[in-house]
Amino acid sequence: MKMLTQGTGRWLSAVALTLLSIPAFAMDGVEFSTPKDGAEVSSPIQVEMEVTGMQVQPAGTMEEGTGHHHLIIDAGPVTKGEVIPADDHHVHFGGGQTSHELSLKPGEHTLTLQFADGEHKSYGQDWSRTITVDVVE
Numbered sequence: 399m400k401m402l403t404q405g406t407g408r409w410l411s412a413v414a415l416t417l418l419s420i421p422a423f424a425m426d427g428v429e430f431s432t433p434k435d436g437a438e439v440s441s442p443i444q445v446e447m448e449v450t451g452m453q454v455q456p457a458g459t460m461e462e463g464t465g466h467h468h469l470i471i472d473a474g475p476v477t478k479g480e481v482i483p484a485d486d487h488h489v490h491f492g493g494g495q496t497s498h499e500l501s502l503k504p505g506e507h508t509l510t511l512q513f514a515d516g517e518h519k520s521y522g523q524d525w526s527r528t529i530t531v532d533v534v535e
């Protein structure tokens with residue numbers, strides 16, 4: 399009986415360790431597969447965009463739980479409900495793209511991934527991710 403108890407204890411420890419080691423990427427939101435936060439990169443930069451908990455659809459599709467990616471360069475996330483501008487700092491992926499080749503001048507830059515609906519209205523900070531990259535020549 400004592401041996402059985404010890405065995406069960408070990409089994410529970412193994413389960414606890416397994417649960418603790420489940421990675422955080424299962425959470426809803428957006429993430430850069432590449433580049434990584436703090437990375438030293440050279441231009442052009444290959445940008446790969448991910449979303450968990452929503453589906454990528456081309457712009458114009460107004461369906462709940464869907465939207466498209468935006469890449470915001472050296473500006474923060476866009477307030478929930480506001481239309482994301484289209485300018486040098488805001489790139490829309492209205493075709494439903496999830497990868498992009500980005501040219502940047504050398505130096506430190508922030509890259510923000512922002513998910514928004516079919517009318518380009520931001521899903522807010524919960525659906526954004528900001529990283530810093532150091533572009534070297």
Ligand SMILES: [Cu+2]
Pocket residue numbers: 457466467468482490491492514517518
């Ligand atoms: Cu858009």
